[in-house]
Amino acid sequence: MGVVIPIEGRSDPEASLADLVALVSGGMERVNATILSRTGSDVAMIPEVANHLIASGGKRLRPILTLATADLCGYAAGEGAVKLAASVEFMHTATLLHDDVVDESDMRRGRVAARIKWGNEASVLVGDFLLGQAFRMMVEVGSLRALDILSAAATVIAEGEVMQLTAAKNTETSEDEYLAVIRSKTAELFAAACEVGPVLAERPRAEQAACRSYGMNLGIAFQLIDDVLDYGGTSASLGKNVGDDFREGKITLPIVLSFRRGSDEERAFWRRTLEKGELEEGDLDRALAILRRHRALEDTVERARHYGAMARDALALFPNGRMKSALLQVVDFCIARAH
Amino acid sequence: MGVVIPIEGRSDPEASLADLVALVSGGMERVNATILSRTGSDVAMIPEVANHLIASGGKRLRPILTLATADLCGYAAGEGAVKLAASVEFMHTATLLHDDVVDESDMRRGRVAARIKWGNEASVLVGDFLLGQAFRMMVEVGSLRALDILSAAATVIAEGEVMQLTAAKNTETSEDEYLAVIRSKTAELFAAACEVGPVLAERPRAEQAACRSYGMNLGIAFQLIDDVLDYGGTSASLGKNVGDDFREGKITLPIVLSFRRGSDEERAFWRRTLEKGELEEGDLDRALAILRRHRALEDTVERARHYGAMARDALALFPNGRMKSALLQVVDFCIARAH
Numbered sequence: 001m002g003v004v005i006p007i008e009g010r011s012d013p014e015a016s017l018a019d020l021v022a023l024v025s026g027g028m029e030r031v032n033a034t035i036l037s038r039t040g041s042d043v044a045m046i047p048e049v050a051n052h053l054i055a056s057g058g059k060r061l062r063p064i065l066t067l068a069t070a071d072l073c074g075y076a077a078g079e080g081a082v083k084l085a086a087s088v089e090f091m092h093t094a095t096l097l098h099d100d101v102v103d104e105s106d107m108r109r110g111r112v113a114a115r116i117k118w119g120n121e122a123s124v125l126v127g128d129f130l131l132g133q134a135f136r137m138m139v140e141v142g143s144l145r146a147l148d149i150l151s152a153a154a155t156v157i158a159e160g161e162v163m164q165l166t167a168a169k170n171t172e173t174s175e176d177e178y179l180a181v182i183r184s185k186t187a188e189l190f191a192a193a194c195e196v197g198p199v200l201a202e203r204p205r206a207e208q209a210a211c212r213s214y215g216m217n218l219g220i221a222f223q224l225i226d227d228v229l230d231y232g233g234t235s236a237s238l239g240k241n242v243g244d245d246f247r248e249g250k251i252t253l254p255i256v257l258s259f260r261r262g263s264d265e266e267r268a269f270w271r272r273t274l275e276k277g278e279l280e281e282g283d284l285d286r287a288l289a290i291l292r293r294h295r296a297l298e299d300t301v302e303r304a305r306h307y308g309a310m311a312r313d314a315l316a317l318f319p320n321g322r323m324k325s326a327l328l329q330v331v332d333f334c335i336a337r338a339h
Numbered sequence: 340m341g342v343v344i345p346i347e348g349r350s351d352p353e354a355s356l357a358d359l360v361a362l363v364s365g366g367m368e369r370v371n372a373t374i375l376s377r378t379g380s381d382v383a384m385i386p387e388v389a390n391h392l393i394a395s396g397g398k399r400l401r402p403i404l405t406l407a408t409a410d411l412c413g414y415a416a417g418e419g420a421v422k423l424a425a426s427v428e429f430m431h432t433a434t435l436l437h438d439d440v441v442d443e444s445d446m447r448r449g450r451v452a453a454r455i456k457w458g459n460e461a462s463v464l465v466g467d468f469l470l471g472q473a474f475r476m477m478v479e480v481g482s483l484r485a486l487d488i489l490s491a492a493a494t495v496i497a498e499g500e501v502m503q504l505t506a507a508k509n510t511e512t513s514e515d516e517y518l519a520v521i522r523s524k525t526a527e528l529f530a531a532a533c534e535v536g537p538v539l540a541e542r543p544r545a546e547q548a549a550c551r552s553y554g555m556n557l558g559i560a561f562q563l564i565d566d567v568l569d570y571g572g573t574s575a576s577l578g579k580n581v582g583d584d585f586r587e588g589k590i591t592l593p594i595v596l597s598f599r600r601g602s603d604e605e606r607a608f609w610r611r612t613l614e615k616g617e618l619e620e621g622d623l624d625r626a627l628a629i630l631r632r633h634r635a636l637e638d639t640v641e642r643a644r645h646y647g648a649m650a651r652d653a654l655a656l657f658p659n660g661r662m663k664s665a666l667l668q669v670v671d672f673c674i675a676r677a678h
């Protein structure tokens with residue numbers, strides 16, 4: 001059920017990430033050790049819940065980006081970047097825990113969601129604990145500017161999630177409105193993760209802004225591809241069933257495009273399934289057929305490519321080198337996932 | 340159904356708070372304006388939910404304490420104390436919003452809980468937004484030490500709440516275990532609210548520790564009296580029905596004392612009602628009768644008095660004056676609420 005789209009560069013998506021992973025592997029070992037030690041608590045349930053999610057291992061793209069941009073800007077390897085990278089991952093994990101409660105999800109990263117195993121209350125509270133720990137680590141680093149960036153991001157992320165609540169189930173959401181949501185709820189943390197690198201390295205504002213812009217646009221591309229994957233990926237490789245967004249009534253860009261391009265009958269279909277949540281046998285197949293008819297998945301990938309190009313251009317002012325080249329490849333990685 | 344206990348000092352509890360409220364009224368006007376402006380967001384649901392709770396107006400004891408301890412330590416009136424006080428109130432409000440989700444409460448401060456009106460998701464996310472805003476304000480103040488204290492408090496509070504989850508419904512919880520919970524979930528924020536005052540004023544560690552100790556012990560006393568009120572207060576004055584804790588199966592100090600002092604039959608009663616949640620007509624009356632038999636409410640007030648005395652003594656090293664005297668009266672206020 002994959003959407004096959006010609007992609008520039010390498011054809012194996014994992015390969016595009018390999019260079020970057022190798023370049024920051026030393027730092028990431030320390031980040032992982034920090035994550036492990038900072039989820040420790042005398043209250044046994046906290047490391048249990050936190051590690052259920054953390055150990056299920058996403059790619060840790062966000063902390064990798066913090067280490068990479070710090071290195072790109074010549075930050076002398078110290079504890080600062082490691083702690084900020086761990087903080088970024090904690091903020092992300094806290095968001096996932098709180099999201100599960102909000103979405104009433106049963107699965108997360110291919111495992112049963114923490115809220116199913118330990119209850120909503122544990123997800124809310126362990127999320128709060130991780131947020132608190134994230135801020136403690138930032139304080140230890142001692143950069144008020146980095147604290148400013150990451151605390152602002154925490155606010156913006158929550159704002160984006162609330163925005164999504166409001167937009168949720170509204171099939172008339174416009175592309176711009178949808179972009180505003182994903183900028184806040186996803187891309188802002190990518191942007192902040194990348195911006196604190198040059199901040200730690202005490203580089204000029206222009207470089208801070210460049211890294212921020214790289215992260216922001218990469219984050220938008222990343223989320224758009226995620227939206228596509230939800231309708232086109234395979235369950236085995238994603239730990240997520242095709243059509244989860246559909247079943248939850250989530251309005252994502254493929255839907256926004258299809259709704260606008262669709263017939264009255266198709267719009268009635270989207271309203272029934274997404275707004276009213278009245279699902280019948282065969283509805284997912286019909287949804288996929290409508291998305292195909294309007295090339296909605298392909299065009300969402302095209303949009304992602306546009307933001308990917310902006311992310312690449314944002315790095316133009318940095319001299320060429322292995323780290324810059326690895327960061328450019330990450331853009332390919334994000335988009336190639338749509339395969 | 341009130342528990343009447345002789346109390347030292349004034350008999351009108353509100354009067355004990357009046358001096359302090361008057362002394363910080365100028366600062367509190369600015370705190371209230373800050374709270375209002377910082378709940379603002381283009382996402383309309385955020386100020387709606389936040390103000391539903393904030394406007395229902397608790398006494399704002401925590402921000403009052405921040406202003407008061409800053410003033411006690413000679414902090415020249417500036418924006419710093421106002422912003423930290425508002426941060427403390429946001430942290431408190433965020434905790435209440437998340438607590439409602441955890442407790443599945445229907446009421447809060449005499450109004451229908453936000454989660455009933457807007458859903459669990461809004462409570463979780465607006466709580467996160469307020470936490471983010473709290474940290475942004477702290478960052479603006481720029482004191483890394485204050486940030487350290489308040490971010491550590493955020494972590495400890497979440498830890499305390501998780502501890503309570505684990506202890507919840509366990510009638511064999513010991514008094515020490517219960518104290519550890521309320522130290523974390525309630526008293527820690529009182530302690531932090533009081534500690535940042537001398538920190539802002541750049542006073543020596545001994546004064547920071549004294550204010551922290553005042554706040555910590557006042558917070559413990561405050562929570563113990565809350566526990567008593569839940570079994571003895573009147574619905575009208577509290578906006579809370581008598582027996583809420585009982586119906587929710589919460590193990591509080593009056594229960595801990597009664598369980599230990601009780602007969603086998605009484606213990607079976609507590610296990611059925613609190614652990615199993617099997618409630619029958621007349622159970623609340625029976626619970627109240629058992630609490631009375633073992634003087635559990637009176638002795639909980641006695642315990643509160645003990646922590647109140649520690650709070651008073653903590654302030655001994657400060658010279659006498661109107662602010663110190665007002666802070667001492669707050670201890671009376673907290674305990675006199677048990678009337």
